[in-house]
Amino acid sequence: MIPKTWTIISSHLDKSYRVFHLRTDRARSPRINETHEFFVLESSPWVNVIPVTPANEVVLVQQYRHGIRNVTLEIPGGLVDPSDLPEDAARRELWEETGYREESLVPLGTVHPNPAIQNNLCYTFLARNVFPAGEQNQDDREDIRVILRPLSEIPRLISAGEITHSLVIVAFYRYFVEYLRANSIFNWNYAARPPSKYL
Numbered sequence: 001m002i003p004k005t006w007t008i009i010s011s012h013l014d015k016s017y018r019v020f021h022l023r024t025d026r027a028r029s030p031r032i033n034e035t036h037e038f039f040v041l042e043s044s045p046w047v048n049v050i051p052v053t054p055a056n057e058v059v060l061v062q063q064y065r066h067g068i069r070n071v072t073l074e075i076p077g078g079l080v081d082p083s084d085l086p087e088d089a090a091r092r093e094l095w096e097e098t099g100y101r102e103e104s105l106v107p108l109g110t111v112h113p114n115p116a117i118q119n120n121l122c123y124t125f126l127a128r129n130v131f132p133a134g135e136q137n138q139d140d141r142e143d144i145r146v147i148l149r150p151l152s153e154i155p156r157l158i159s160a161g162e163i164t165h166s167l168v169i170v171a172f173y174r175y176f177v178e179y180l181r182a183n184s185i186f187n188w189n190y191a192a193r194p195p196s197k198y199l
Helices: 085-098 151-159 166-182
Strands: 007-016 019-026 035-043 046-052 056-063 070-074 077-079 104-111 122-128 145-150
Touching: 046 085, 046 145, 046 166, 077 085, 077 151, 085 104, 085 151, 104 166, 122 166, 145 151, 151 166
Parallel strands: 046 122
Antiparallel strands: 007 019, 019 035, 046 056, 046 077, 056 070, 056 145, 104 122
16 A cells, blocks of 8 residues: 655744755654654755767766765756756756856756655756867856766766766666667667767
8 A cells, every 4th residue: 555645734944055945844644643843955956967079978077075075976967046947057057067068958857866855856968969168167166177988988987986976877877778778779888889869
């Protein structure tokens, strides 16, 4: 039997920060009829972008992440502003973090980053045929290095633990397992250059 939804008794915002709000919900269990408090991080939607060049290289970014106090290897991404469509945010984050522009964007789907404690969605896009279009436009909180890696090398970077960000790994799952399969050219160990019409 599918679990029933809990009844919300009360809900209020405790504190607001730059990128999220802390919400406290008091809810009643449908199974034992007792109430408990739950804490939720409310956030705007996020976007992730897989930028692929005409030479089938992925534009990756290295940056320091305060949560783990270490540098990570990721794809460009960020918040969707209230006035933005997700695709607008994807284009903006790609340009601001890397200085690259795209010929076209392909939506690859959405995920809930952590539905236990967060309420937002993360949108993933494939940016096809990206090209350098100027300097990065980083804000004061960013210090981003751009790195290009062959698309065919991404599975190894994940397996070797060089790419560890869960949303980045999900984005590449969407690309390799869903997008390429939908276009009938899926093979996890595919040759270095899949047909260019799918990029």
